[in-house]
Amino acid sequence: MSYSVKEILHLEVSPALGCTEPVAIALATAAAASVIPNERPEKIEVWVDPNIYKNGLAVIIPGTGGLNGLDTAAVLGALHGDSSLGLEVLEPIDESGVKDACKYKETHQVLVNLLENHHGIYVRALLTYKKHTTEAVIETVHDNITCLTMDGKPVADSSLVKTEQAHQADVSKLEDYIKQLSLDDLVEMISDLDDDDFLFLKEGITYNMRLADYGLKHGSGLGVGLTLERLARLKILTRDMILSARIITSAASDARMGGIKLPAMSSGGSGNHGLTAILPIYAVSDFVDCDEKTLLEAIALSHLITAYVKAQTGRLSAVCGCSVAAGAGATAGVTYLMGGTTAQMAGAITNLTEDLAGIICDGAKSGCALKLATAAGTAVQAALFAIHGVNVHSTDGIIGTSPEQTMQNIGTLSTQGMIDTDRTILKIMLEKHFIAANS
Structure with missing residues (x-):
């Protein structure tokens, strides 16, 4: 399979708001939260590969007035992010949203887990609600949502997953092509x-x-x-x-x-x-x-x-x-x-x-x-x-x-x-x- 210059630019070049590693975490939690849009999770858990962890550990998150932290990115995405915006998921965040996220961290469990032996980009977000759990997984590239589930079952007709799975296939094939x-x-x-x-x-x-x-x-x-x-x-x-x-x-x-x-x-x-x-x-x-x-x-x-x-x-x-x-x-x-x-x-x-x-x-x-x-x-x-x-x-x-x-x-x-x-x-x-x- 070959790619045109237009296709390569489309796959490799795009707007991104903030460092793409904490943004990927925010995108994963925002995607998981989008499954139950009118209810707040009781608990947020995230698993990430070493390089996502390394790059997101100290960098400031945009629009927060100087806050950093993988847990902060996870909460902001879950509570106020818009997963339909991809790497601009944090665009809706304002001062009140930042304050809300900080209060949430004080009263709820927000756990970030390092997968020490995992290679390649990987983010898994698990949100626990009173009666349900939702999960989103990002792999290979920062905005590639490969899995979106509620209570372990795939979310039907999710445009987020359908589009991004196609994107993942294209990126993987593109890398094989461009190497030649x-x-x-x-x-x-x-x-x-x-x-x-x-x-x-x-x-x-x-x-x-x-x-x-x-x-x-x-x-x-x-x-x-x-x-x-x-x-x-x-x-x-x-x-x-x-x-x-x-x-x-x-x-x-x-x-x-x-x-x-x-x-x-x-x-x-x-x-x-x-x-x-x-x-x-x-x-x-x-x-x-x-x-x-x-x-x-x-x-x-x-x-x-x-x-x-x-x-x-x-x-x-x-x-x-x-x-x-x-x-x-x-x-x-x-x-x-x-x-x-x-x-x-x-x-x-x-x-x-x-x-x-x-x-x-x-x-x-x-x-x-x-x-x-x-x-x-x-x-x-x-x-x-x-x-x-x-x-x-x-x-x-x-x-x-x-x-x-x-x-x-x-x-x-x-x-x-x-x-x-x-x-x-x-x-x-x-x-x-x-x-x-x-x-």
């Missing part, structure tokens, strides 16, 4: 973009620049973007295309990780991936002579390469996907924007991989803005190096003889080489969390 493609194939696909695709890609810029503008105005989260902007104004740093990419990408992450209630256009199931895949290219467009069509084609290529790398590494892993997946997409897109050849795009991907392959993912949090600043700047630098003839050799480390092999090696590193690393990261985070909770 070459960089040349991915570049060739962008010639098939139509007017609707261009409008969708332009919408992604609008979504993500709205976050960047907010971060720069308010200094949200860690304030990385705003600090870089100030350093440029003071002429301590030079505002070149590398710094501009770092500023807007990190500022958007500042806002998103700071819990600002604005959606990001995600890529490969991650809002931060979407920021990295889009914004460095948009920043560079101010420095080069290019038209809007070329800019949007470059962003489309970035999404395709991000999807390719994510198919190799898995949706979540011990390696920072913003660096090695969306970063690879961004550097190829920047090279395309500058008029580079496919061979130069291959060199840019190789350069970036050699530079950023060791960056770990230690969960979603405000500090992600630092990693996005690094990824964005390195994406531009790697492209510039490749265009000017600087290319890492295939004899170096994990670099392959082709860009495809290099990206496949990143997948091997993520799925085989860093399993113990991922466990150690989570162990450290859990120990910190336990100490903080008992201090």
